[in-house]
Amino acid sequence: MGVDRRTALKGMAVAGAALLASGAEDHAREPHPAPSDAVGMLYDATLCIGCKSCVVACREANDMPPERTALGGGIYDSPISLDGQTRNIIKLYEGADGKSSYMKAQCMHCLDPACVGACMIGALQKREHGIVTWDGSRCIGCRYCQVACPYLIPKFTWDKAIPRIVKCEMCVQRIDQGKIPGCCEVCPRNAVIFGKYDDLLAEAKRRLKKNPNRYYPKVFGETDGGGTQVLYLSKAGISFTDLGLPALGETPVPELSQEIQHAAYKGFIAPAVLYVVLGTVIWRNKKAEAKGKEEKP
Amino acid sequence: MTDHAVPVGGPILTRPFKWLMALFGLSVLLLLWRFFAGLGATTALNDGYPWGLWIAFDVVTGTALGCGGYAVAILVYILNKGKYHSLVRPAILTSALGYSLAAFAIVFDVGRYWYIYRIPIHFWQWNLNSALLEVALCVMAYVVVLWIEMAPPILEVMQEGSSPFFKRLAQTTLPLLNKSMVFIIALALLLPTMHQSSLGTVMMLAGKKLNPLWQTPFLPLLFLVSVVGMGYAVVVFESTLSSFFLKRPYETAMLGSLAKVMAYITIGFLAIRLLDLLYRGVFGLAFTSGWLSFFFWLEIVLFVASAAMAFSPAVRANPGRLFQMAMLMLLAGGLYRFDTYLIAFDPGPGWSYFPAVPELFITIGIVALEIMIYIVFIKRFPILEEASPARSRA
Numbered sequence: 087m088g089v090d091r092r093t094a095l096k097g098m099a100v101a102g103a104a105l106l107a108s109g110a111e112d113h114a115r116e117p118h119p120a121p122s123d124a125v126g127m128l129y130d131a132t133l134c135i136g137c138k139s140c141v142v143a144c145r146e147a148n149d150m151p152p153e154r155t156a157l158g159g160g161i162y163d164s165p166i167s168l169d170g171q172t173r174n175i176i177k178l179y180e181g182a183d184g185k186s187s188y189m190k191a192q193c194m195h196c197l198d199p200a201c202v203g204a205c206m207i208g209a210l211q212k213r214e215h216g217i218v219t220w221d222g223s224r225c226i227g228c229r230y231c232q233v234a235c236p237y238l239i240p241k242f243t244w245d246k247a248i249p250r251i252v253k254c255e256m257c258v259q260r261i262d263q264g265k266i267p268g269c270c271e272v273c274p275r276n277a278v279i280f281g282k283y284d285d286l287l288a289e290a291k292r293r294l295k296k297n298p299n300r301y302y303p304k305v306f307g308e309t310d311g312g313g314t315q316v317l318y319l320s321k322a323g324i325s326f327t328d329l330g331l332p333a334l335g336e337t338p339v340p341e342l343s344q345e346i347q348h349a350a351y352k353g354f355i356a357p358a359v360l361y362v363v364l365g366t367v368i369w370r371n372k373k374a375e376a377k378g379k380e381e382k383p
Numbered sequence: 384m385t386d387h388a389v390p391v392g393g394p395i396l397t398r399p400f401k402w403l404m405a406l407f408g409l410s411v412l413l414l415l416w417r418f419f420a421g422l423g424a425t426t427a428l429n430d431g432y433p434w435g436l437w438i439a440f441d442v443v444t445g446t447a448l449g450c451g452g453y454a455v456a457i458l459v460y461i462l463n464k465g466k467y468h469s470l471v472r473p474a475i476l477t478s479a480l481g482y483s484l485a486a487f488a489i490v491f492d493v494g495r496y497w498y499i500y501r502i503p504i505h506f507w508q509w510n511l512n513s514a515l516l517e518v519a520l521c522v523m524a525y526v527v528v529l530w531i532e533m534a535p536p537i538l539e540v541m542q543e544g545s546s547p548f549f550k551r552l553a554q555t556t557l558p559l560l561n562k563s564m565v566f567i568i569a570l571a572l573l574l575p576t577m578h579q580s581s582l583g584t585v586m587m588l589a590g591k592k593l594n595p596l597w598q599t600p601f602l603p604l605l606f607l608v609s610v611v612g613m614g615y616a617v618v619v620f621e622s623t624l625s626s627f628f629l630k631r632p633y634e635t636a637m638l639g640s641l642a643k644v645m646a647y648i649t650i651g652f653l654a655i656r657l658l659d660l661l662y663r664g665v666f667g668l669a670f671t672s673g674w675l676s677f678f679f680w681l682e683i684v685l686f687v688a689s690a691a692m693a694f695s696p697a698v699r700a701n702p703g704r705l706f707q708m709a710m711l712m713l714l715a716g717g718l719y720r721f722d723t724y725l726i727a728f729d730p731g732p733g734w735s736y737f738p739a740v741p742e743l744f745i746t747i748g749i750v751a752l753e754i755m756i757y758i759v760f761i762k763r764f765p766i767l768e769e770a771s772p773a774r775s776r777a
Contacts (some may be wrong), residue, residue, distance in 0.1 A: 167733075169430060204588055206516040207501060207508045224508060226501070227494025229433035230515045234588040238730055241430050242494065244423030249494035332591060342600055343587035344512050350580075350603075351517070357577060364461065365569035371463045372565065 115345055118198035118312060118338060124216040124283035125256065126195065126315035127270060128290055131329065132300055134188040134277035136176055140269035141165070144174040147257050147268030168192070170243035173254045174269055179328055187321050189329040190269075190278060193218060193239045193254035194307060194314035196338075201231035201240055203340030209251070210240070216283070216315055219255045227251075236311060236332050236339050283315050290317050306331055312338025388472055388536065388765040391629055395759055403751040410748020413741045414491055422494060425741040431734025432725075436742050439724040441488035441749060443582055444717045446522065447610045449481025451621065452529065453575040454614025458644070460568055467637060469768040472536060473625065474618050476766055479529035480753045486526050488749060489519075514584035521578030528571050534560060536764045580607040586723050594727040595665045596672065596679050601655060602723070608652045609716045615645035616689070616712035623706040625767060639699030642708060646693035649686050649712070656683075678722050685715035 120126075142163070145152060153171040158164025165172040168191055180186045195218050201210045202218060209225035212218050220240075227249055231240045243249045257267035265271070270280035279286070290305040299322060306326045307314035311334035320326055327333055350356055417425040428435045451474035458464045459471055490496050501508070502519050510516055538560070541553040583606030586593055599605070619638045626633045660666040669679050689711035698704040725736070738746075761767055 200588055200590070203510075203512045204515065205510055206513045206519060207505060208510050224498070224501075225495055226498045227496070228489075228492075228515065229494070230513070230585070230588075232430060232433035233586075233592075233728075234590075236590050236592070238431065242422075242433060244428065244430075245421055246423075247419055247421045249421060334591070339590050340512065340588060343514060343584050346587070346600060346603060347512065347514050347517070347581070347584055351511075357573060360576070361569055361573045364572050365565055368460045368568050369565045371460060374463075375465060 115341055115348070120197055120283045120313070120315065121212070121216040123214065124315055125261065125281065126216075126283040126286050126317060127192075127256070127267070127278055127280055128286040128317045128319070129190045129278045130293065130319045131187045131189060131277070131324070132319065132321050133275045134176070134190065135275055136178060136188040137274065138176050139272045139274060140190065140278060141172075141174055141176060143268035143272040144172075144254075147260060148173060168239065168241055170241045170245070170250070170252045172241075173252060177330065179324065179330070181324065181328060183323075185321070185323055187324045187329060188277075191330065192269075192316065193256075194237055194311075194316045195254075195256060196311060196314050198312040198338035198340060200234035200236060200311075200339040203344060204230040204234035206230070213258070215256075215258070215261065217256045217258050217261075218253075219258055220251045220253060222250060225251055234339070236334055286317055290319055293319060302326070309336045310334050312336070312341070387769045388469075388767060389769050390540070390765055391762045391767060393762055395762060400755060400758060403755045406744075406751040407748045407755065410745045410751070413745050413748070416741065417491060417745070425739065425745075427736055427739040427742065429734065429736065431730035432728070432736035434724060434728075435736055436725075436738040436746055437488050437492040439721050440717075441746055442485045442492070443720045443724050445481050445485040445488065446582070447579070447613050447716055447720060448617050448713065449478045449485065450575055450579065450610045450614035451475075451617035452478030452532070452614075453572065453579075454611050455618055456568060456572055457611070458641075461572065467641070469634070470618055470622065470637070470641075472766045473621060473761070474614075475529060475532050476757065476760055477617060477621050479526070479533050480756055482522065482526045482529055484749050484753050486522060488746075491745070514581045514588070517581045518578045518585060521574045521581070525571070525574040525578070528567060528574060531560070531567055532571060536766055540764050575610070576607065579610040580604065582606050583723075586728075589728060592728055592730050593723065594668070594672065594675055594729065595663070596660065596668050596675065597723045597727045599659050599663065601659045605652065605655060605659075605719075608648060608655065609719055612645050612648040612652060612712060613716035615641050615648070616709040616716070619645075619705055619709035620713060623702055623709070625761065626702070629761075629767075631767075633702040635700060635702050635705065638702075638705050642693040642699055642705060645712060646690040649690040649693075649715075653683070653686055653690075675727055678718065678726055682715060682718050682722060685711050685718060689715055 144150070145163070150171060150173070152163035153165040153169070154160050154162065155164045155166055157166060165175055168175055174190065174192045177189045177191060178186060179189055195216060197216070199210070199212065199218050202212055205211075206228065207224050207226065209221045210218060210231050211221070227242070229242055231251065232238075232242065239253050241252045243252060257265070260267060266280040270278050273279075281289075287305065287308060294301050294303065294305065302320040302322055302324055304326070306318035306320070307316060310331075318326060318329070318331065320329055413425065422428055426435060452471075455467060455470050455474040458467050490499060493499065502516070503523055535557065538553040538557050541549040542557065544550060580603035583602030583604070587598070587600065587602055589598070591598070619641060622634055622638060625631065657666075660669070669676055672679070689708050692698045692704065692708040692711065698708055
């Protein structure tokens with residue numbers, strides 16, 4: 087018995103060391119810069135007048151019927167928030183100090199999206215132009231993307247027996263035809279504009295520099311949560327958390343969990359080693375047990 | 384495996400069994416409704432709380448309760464504690480049932496269940512960054528492994544049966560199975576190690592939506608350690624109940640020493656849990672988080688109470704109090720999982736979730752089904768050790 091135990095403990099020590107060794111090397115994750123063909127949007131809250139033309143244009147561009155809620159007496163298109171029928175919405179922030187601002191909520195098209203990291207089978211992916219799109223021929227409806235997204239963007243059609251994930255896909259079907267997203271096309275004040283990601287980031291910084299008194303001194307999305315392809319400018323005195331955007335820091339949301347996952351499963355070495363060690367220990371124990379039985383009178 | 388396990392025998396269709404059948408029947412009707420009307424009509428799930436009772440209880444807690452087989456196998460096959468051998472078969476049976484029904488729960492929880500078959504097959508579409516993929520693949524594989532481990536008692540019955548076909552099948556398969564058992568048992572130890580820790584990794588991706596008292600890079604380790612403790616508690620729980628209902632002698636001495644192992648693991652869990660909170664400098668939140676503070680301390684109190692009971696020789700000698708100790712541990716580990724997946728998960732203002740009645744009754748029906756299958760198995764197949772005075776095993 088004593089020998090078996092020693093073998094067992096030795097075996098476990100080896101397995102533990104192997105796990106640690108495979109985790110120690112090469113667990114830094116590659117950075118996720120914007121793809122070279124990346125497009126994006128820039129929403130400037132100082133220009134938006136809350137006309138909601140973009141909400142209507144979004145419905146038309148994506149073949150989505152108006153959402154008639156009790157809020158609008160059942161008559162008007164009156165979505166309360168993003169949901170399975172609404173990919174884009176204009177909200178109003180009113181602070182205690184009387185300051186107010188409109189806010190456009192939609193998918194941020196993260197450079198390193200949590201939803202894409204979550205999705206088991208690649209239904210959500212960053213596809214051409216870095217646009218995050220949903221592929222209904224892959225999705226099993228597990229909703230891990232919804233758990234993961236820090237902006238609460240992917241929505242589920244709960245009322246359907248055959249449900250879908252609904253989110254802004256930057257009107258990729260229109261971009262393929264050489265057009266621009268519905269919301270950016272109709273905005274009468276150019277509060278939301280479409281363009282190449284690099285150009286938009288430069289434009290946002292230019293506006294901040296030119297009118298420092300007009301703006302809250304930060305481009306949301308330049309680094310937040312690892313960076314986003316949809317960028318935001320806010321009015322002076324109104325922070326992005328006021329507008330409902332989370333304070334994420336600069337680390338991509340999926341980074342830490344993926345580093346841990348990769349450390350444990352790099353090349354599947356640690357599980358394979360653990361398996362062999364477990365098998366050996368079990369085999370030796372069984373052999374010792376069989377021998378013990380034979381020796382008994 | 385055990386040489387002296389025998390079927391318990393006796394009638395199947397007792398009065399309690401019929402009640403269980405009624406509960407399961409109700410859940411079947413509710414499931415039909417869920418499949419025709421959708422998740423919105425039958426659950427309280429919403430875009431803020433996309434995972435509810437079915438994930439937190441049926442899947443996450445259910446598989447943890449199904450880790451009795453894992454926990455006992457570590458003792459018997461790795462640490463070579465042969466005296467626990469008689470616990471292996473019943474523990475593996477509860478594991479096989481717990482995991483199978485957790486897998487079933489996933490089928491009705493996911494929205495687009497008709498594509499589930501692709502998860503194990505479409506390997507070229509796998510996202511190896513997804514902790515949930517790892518959980519899904521491991522759970523699927525483990526269900527298969529558990530039923531292979533359950534095959535010997537079923538084949539043993541076939542061997543004694545009257546059908547010549549099954550007799551031959553059993554006679555050819557059993558020796559083969561016994562020879563390859565080492566490979567299967569090693570797999571049965573590897574897979575839960577992988578996916579029970581990954582169940583912790585899964586919630587790391589929830590980021591700031593999960594309260595910092597629970598959100599930590601140690602989630603995988605904490606989930607793994609606590610599941611081993613829960614595994615021993617499940618064995619104590621299940622063995623005591625079997626002895627009580629089947630009027631067999633209690634295996635108090637063995638369960639008592641199992642309780643001690645569980646208590647040491649719990650100490651380890653609590654040490655990691657508290658040191659992590661101190662290291663990250665968020666321990667203060669344990670006093671300032673309102674009702675989440677309450678749930679945090681409830682968790683800690685349950686773990687501590689259970690471990691304290693297990694360290695007391697008086698408790699370890701008393702089947703009733705051992706049972707209470709196991710209950711406390713299962714509540715502690717279950718609450719830790721509920722907190723991480725549901726209670727401490729806050730998507731932001733305006734969102735709330737409490738399970739809807741159909742959701743609740745579907746879960747109750749699934750538990751009823753699990754108990755029914757367990758009863759049929761121990762009465763018809765050699766799972767439990769013979770009821771003679773406990774033999775001592777070297």
